[in-house]
Amino acid sequence: MKTKKQKRQGDFQKIQLKVGKKKPKADNATNVNFRSKAIHLPEQLKHADSGPTTHRQLDIKDLLSKLHHINSNIKQGALVGLRELLSAQPTLIELHASAVLSEVAALFTDKDGSVRAAAVRLLRFIAQCISAERVAPFFPLLSAHLTCAMTHISEAIQEDALRVLDVLLEHYPGLLSQRHTVLLTNFLELISQKRKAGTGQDKSGKGGFALTISTNRSVTAQQWRLTVLLRLGSFLQAVVEERPLEEGVTSMIGLGMWAGEKGSVTSVDVSWEEHVFGKGRIQVFENSGAVPTPHSTYRLRYAVAGMNKELCSAETVQGFAGTLVPLMLEIWVEAAGGDRVQTDSGHLLSAEAMALMFQILTILQLLRRLTPQRDQQDILDAWFRNSYLTDFKHHFMKNFPYGLLEVARHRKKCFGISTGTVAGGNVEPLALNVTLCQVMVTLSLRGQDHVEAEDADWLGTIRVFIRETLSNGGKLSSKHLAALLEVVWRMIVTQRSRVVTDDLLQAVYVQYQQRNLAVSVRTLLLHFFSQLYIQEHQNHPHIARSRILARWLASLPVQLVQLCSRNPQLSAQLLETIHPAAARGNKDLLQSLQKNACSIYDPQEGSVVVLPVESQKRLVQILHFLPTFPAELLACLSQVCNTGRVSASLATMLIRTIHLRSPLSGWSSSSQDVPVKDVDYLSFFFTTLTGFSSEMLQALQDTDEDGLMPSSTLSPLSVFTTTLEQFLHHWDVVEVCHCLDTLGSRAQCFDVIQNAIIKNLCGLVVVPDCVCAAILRCVPRLLDVNFLPSDTLLHFLSDCCLSMLSLLLQLEQSARKRDAVWEACFAAMSTVPRLLRLVLQSLHVGDLCEEELPVLAQILSLLLQHTQLRNHMMANASLLQHIIQDLTVKTHIRLHFKLCFNR
C-alpha cells in the first residue's frame, strides 16, 4: 500500500513556486525564439516542361484554379494572366475553350467590379479568336450566366452584364438572337418591374410592367434607360438580321425591297458553243426534280427554324410589344416633358433626350421588322395602328420637327466626359425626325378614303417636313436619304393621290438635280426612281401618270450622253432603267432616246463605243425598241460595226437587230409602221459590207502609205493592206451578209448590190484588202443561179480576185488571214465559172517581167491543186495550156508543171 502511495507521489511531485525565484521552464514549452516570414509564389520556378506558361511561369491549370480563389485580387490577376497566356498561345484557346469559357462566365456575377471588368476584357479577347460555330456548344452556358448577371440584385452587376451583352452582340449576334425568349424579358426587367396582380388590373391598358427608378445608381434614370434601350435596339437588330432568309421575305419599303429578286435556285448558264464542244454539260433535273427548291410553293415540310420561328408570327411580337410600347411611351413622355415644361419650345430637346427618343423609335421600327412575312407584317401594322395610333399621334407628333436645344449645345463640352460612356452617340435632329417619319408612315393604311381623311393632319405634317428637307438644297448623307426615300415610297404607295405623288417626287427630283452629289447618293436616287418605275408602275396608275417620273425618264438618255465614259457603273445603272422602259414602250423615254440616238450611237465618242462590254450589249439590245432608224443613225451604226471598238459578235448582233426591224425580213407581224426604210436598210448593209465609207475610200486613193501594194500586171488593183486585226474583224462582220440572203427576192437584191458595187467601187485604183475579200465572199452567196451578173462587175471581181491571189502569196504573217483570203477567192471562182475564165484571160504572160513569173506559176499551181476547182480548170484547158506554153517558153520549167498537172 505504502509503496503505491510513494509511487504516486513520485509521479505528481509538486513543485513549490516561491516568490523571488524564477519560474522553472516547463518540459513541453515551445521555443519561440524564431522569426517567420510569408513566402509568396507569384511565379513558378520550373521551366515550361508541361506546356506554355505566362511570364510568371504559370500554366493554364494554375490560372484556372486561381479563378476560384477567394481573394479578388488573385482572381483578377489570374484573369489578366489568362489573357496574356492566350494571346501568346492562341492555340490554347481552342484546346481549353470549354474550361475557360465556363470559368470566365462564372465571374460575370462576381462581387468585385474590377474582376468583372477583367472578365469582360478576357471574354472580348476570346470572342475575337473563336468563331461562332465553335462557341455554339458553350453558348447555353454563357447565356445562362449572362441572364443571371442581368437579373442580379446588385445594380453594378446589372450594368456590367450589359457590357458582356455588348461583346456577345458584337461577335455572336446569331447565337444570341436565338435566346430572345429569355433576353427580352430580362431587358424589360432592367428598366421596369412587374406590377402586382392587383394594381395591374387597374391600369389594364398599360400592361403589367411599370417603370422603375432607383436612386442609388451611378447614373441618372434616363441615362440608364438609354443604355438599356441601346442594347435592346442592337439585340433586336441582330434578331432581324440573323434570321435565315425565307420565301416572301421583304423588308417592306426598306432598301431590301428594291434589291430585286434573288433566286435561290442556281440556274445553269451555258453558251451554245461550250455545249457543242462538250464543256457545258447540262443536268437540268438535278436543279429541280430531286431536291425541292426552297422557293417552290410546294414543299414537303417546313425547314426547322428553331426558336426563331416563335418571333416570326405577329402574335408573339404583339405580346412583347404590348408590354414594351407602353413603357417606351412613358420614357418618351419623361424625356420630352420631364426636363422642360414650357410648351412653346417643346420641340427643342437636350441631346440626351434626343438620343433616348431616337432609340425608342428605332426599337419601334425593329419590332415591325421582326415579322418577315408580308401578311404578318400587315397584321402587325394594323394592330399597331389600332392600339397606339392615338398615343403616337399625341406624343410623337405634338412637337414634330424636333430640334436640338441650344443651351445643351453650350454645355456639351463639359458634359461630354461624364456622359460619354452612357449616351448612344450624338443623335442629329434630322436622324430623329426621319426615323419618326418612318415609324409613323408605317401606320398609315392603304387605300380607304375615310381613313385617309383621318390621317390627313399628321401625314400632312410629315409631307411638309419631307418636302422641305429634300428640296432645301442641303446635301444629305446617303443613310438619311435612304430613310427619307423609304418614307416617300411608302407615302406614295399608300396615299394613292396624284397630288401627293407629284409633290413628293418633285422634292426628290430637286435633290436628284443637284450637282456634285456623292456617287452613293446619286446611285440611291437613281435606284429609287428606277425601282419606282419598274415595280409600282403597273399597279398604281397615279404613279404611272406622274409627270415627274415621265420627265425623269425622258432625261435618262441625255444623262447617258453626258456621262460618257466617266462613270461606267452609273451608266450601267441608267441603262438598267432605260432598257425595261424602252421594252415597255414608254413614250417619253422613246422620244428622248430617238432624239439622242445619234449621240449615243456615235462611232467616235458615243456611249456604245466607250462603255464596257455589258453596257454595249444592252445598248445594242435597246436598238430593238427604237421607233425609227433614220439614215444618219444607220450611218453611225454601220461605222460602229466597222471601227472595231465593239466586238465582232456584238456587231453581228447589231446587224441582225436592224435586219429584224426591217420589214424586208418578214418577221414583224404588224406592218403599220416602217422603222427602217428599205433604201436605208440596203445602203446600211452595203456600207457595212464595204467597211469603208466613200470618203475614206476616196482619201485612200491619194495616200502613199507603207501598207500600199502597187499595182502590177498580176495585181491590177493596188491593194491597201489593212492591219490583221481590222481585217479579221471585218471578216467576221461580213459573215452576216447571210441576212441579205434571206430577203424576199434574191435577184432584185443582187441587182441592187451589183449596182452599188459598180457605182461605188469599180472606179477605184486603190482598194483595201478587206473590201476585196468581203466582196468576193458576199457575191457568190447572194448570186442567184438564174441571174446573170453584169460584165463590169465581173471584170472588177476578176481584178479583185487576181490581186488577192497575188496578195495571198506574199502573206506570211497570219494563217487565218491567208485562209480567209483563199476562202473568198475560192468561193467566188468555184461558184461563178465565168470569173475563173476572166481571171485566166487576164494573165498575159507576155507582159510579165522576170520576177513576176514565179508568182504567176505559184498562182496557177494553187488553182490547179484544188480538187473542186479542177473541173472548172478543165473547162478552160485550152486557155490554160496556152498560158503554160507561154510560160514554159519563157522560163523552161515545163517539167515542174507537168508534175503539177498530173498530180
Next chain:
Amino acid sequence: MSAPVEVVLSADSAGQLFNCAVFDPHSGSEFLSYRGGNTSSRSLTVLNGEYILGAQLGKNFINVWEIQRKDQLQQKIVCPGIVTCLCASPDGLYVLAGIAEAIYLWEMSTGNLLAILSRHYQDVSCIRFTDDSSHFVSGGKDNLALIWNLSSVVQLDSSRTPEPCHILSRHSLPITDIHCGLMGPQARVATASLDQTVKVWEVSSGEMLLSVLFDVGIMSVTFDPCEYFLFCGGSDGNIFQVSLCSTSLSRDKTFQTDSDGNQVFKGHRNLVTCLSVSMDGTLLLSGSNDETVRMWDVQSKQCIWSINHKGHVTNAVIIPAPANMFLADSHPAVPLPRFSRHLNPSEQGDGTGSGGMCLRLGASTQHFGLKTTDFKPLKCNRQQKRTHFACF
C-alpha cells in the same frame, strides 16, 4: 385506210392554196385542207378536237372550222382588235387570245368573256397552256413572260385585278416562243427570245433552271415529251438541239464526241418559226420563213420530207389526230356559242351554269396541285397523273 394516230397541221401567211392543211407525219401527203383567209403566227389551235380556230392575219377576227367540214368556213368570231396569238386549253373549256397587249379569256360553254388581263406592256407574242389546263404562260414583246393560274384568273371577284403568279423577267429582248412541258403545275417552261437565249423555268416556283446562249436570235423552241432534248429554231435557219440530261455516262463516250454538225439540223434558209415534236419523240417538225415545212428524224438529224408552202409558214404542229377529223358525217358534241366582246361581270357572277363550271375546274386543279406536293421528289410519272385524272 386506218386513221393515223398523229397528224401535222400547218398554215402559211399567203393562204393561196388553203388556210391550213393536215398532212401525214410519215409521208408528208396531204389529208385535208381548210380554206378561206390565212392565219397569223402562233394562232392556230384545235379546240376540244372538234373545231379549228385560226386568227386572221392582220384582221380582227378568228376563223372557225368544224374539223370534219373542211371546205366550209363555219363561223367568224369578231374580236376587239387584231389577234396576235391564240390558244385553246387542252380540256377544251377556255380560249385565250392575245389582242394587242391584253389577254382575253373566253369560256367555251357560254361564250362569255371572263377576263381581260392587261399586264403586258407591248404586244403579246405567244400564249401556251400547261397540259392540264391549270396554268398558262404568256410572252410578250416587252421581254416579259407571265405565268398565270387559270383558276385564280377565272374565280376572281371583280374587285381585284388578276395577278400573274410569276413574272419571268430575265429576257432582254422580245419573247418569240414558249413551250410548256408536261406535268401540269410541275411542268417546265421553255421561252425563246431574240436576245439569243433560251431559258427553262419551273412553273411552280417561277425559278429559272437553265439559260442557253446562242449566236443568233431564237425564234421557236420545243421539248421532246421526255424533256431529254430542247430544240431551238434560230433566225439563221438552223435548229439547235440541246441535250438536257447529259448523264455521267458520257465520260465513257469520249470518242464519239458530239461535233458541231451532230447537234444542228441544217436545211432551212430563213427564220425557223415553228417547231413541234411527235408523241414518241422521234420526229421533229419545223416550219420556216423560207416557205417550207420540214420533218426531221431526231436520231439521225436528217430531213425526211419537206412541203413547200406559198408564204411564210406561220403555224406547224404535230397533234394527236382528232377523232372527228376523218368522219365526214360526225358533228361536234357542243355547238360553238357566240363569243361576247365585252366583259360582263354581272352575268359572270350569277353562279349559273358557267359559275359551276369554273368552280369544278378550280377544285380539280387545286386537288391536283396538292397531290403533286406529296410527290414532289418524284420525277414525272405519267401513270400517276392518269389516275388523278380518272378520279375527277
